[in-house]
Amino acid sequence: MIPRILIVSDNSDARSKGLAARLSRRGAAVVTAPLAAIAFDTESPTGFSIPGFDGTLPDAVLVRSISAGSFEAVTRRLGLLHAFDRLSVPVWNSAQAIERCVDKSTTTFLLKNAGLPTPPTFAVEGLAAAEEIAARELTLSPLVLKPLFGAQGRGIRLIRSLSDLPPTEEVNDVYYLQHYVARAGPPFRDFRVFVCAGEAVAMMSRRGEDWITNVNRGAVPEQVSGHGEAELAKLAVAAAAAVGADFAGVDIIPAPDGALQVLEVNSMPAWSGLQSVVAVNIADAIADALLKFLADRAKAARPVRPHRFVAPANS
Known part of the structure; x- marks a missing residue:
């Protein structure tokens, strides 16, 4: 039986093409589509409308990327991945794993809960709460402020004093603060x-x-x-x-x-x-x-x- 793989990707980059090519060489039938193009459809036998699958389900879903969007759009896209899991279609990575990793505060909670070494980290709402944390922790270490949903190093700041904390509108009222790990450098x-x-x-x-x-x-x-x-x-x-x-x-x-x-x-x-x-x-x-x-x-x-x-x- 030929495995049918759905690669979820919002752009046709080299990594997505490489994954599709290598799965195809191994005998899989591959369709690449963005989550935005997949619909919930209660009139379909599967409950979905998926490009290239004609009323059937894939054998597995491989998530390469999910583009940014409104809260409603992202919620719907993750809901699709949850629904695949509900129908016992394997999803790599699952919606739950993606949600855990996108939210840095959940990631650090789970790392610490598993007994893994990770820098002391605090995630709070409101400038007053952030200032309280910083006033206490800055006596021990500079702090790194990261966007909760950021990636690729964008929006990261080094906090050395209370005045370095940005206003709430710049961080959507959420302050994720982590002890800075000092290293020799540069480099x-x-x-x-x-x-x-x-x-x-x-x-x-x-x-x-x-x-x-x-x-x-x-x-x-x-x-x-x-x-x-x-x-x-x-x-x-x-x-x-x-x-x-x-x-x-x-x-x-x-x-x-x-x-x-x-x-x-x-x-x-x-x-x-x-x-x-x-x-x-x-x-x-x-x-x-x-x-x-x-x-x-x-x-x-x-x-x-x-x-x-x-x-x-x-x-």
């Missing part, structure tokens, strides 16, 4: 580990002149050198499991004493920078893992034939 370094199906398949260090070491901000991806790969891999796999992600990009930073701390888990990660410094093909790794999951699932669902008892002949 500054941290790590990105790509996890898929419970395995760390690739990792890189990022070197930048800015303390915000995102590749899209000019940081340079480099191969991980030294003897810390096993520890990075173990920590990244545990972080992905803590948020329930089937695949993820995990950002890890070394503290001054050398101890590693998890900063973020990205459920819709880019990997062009990472791919440039590792031998493994990341799209291949995702395609192989997803198809193996579907094959194992189908095998487990097959009914077991009862053993036929044959009585021994009378002697």
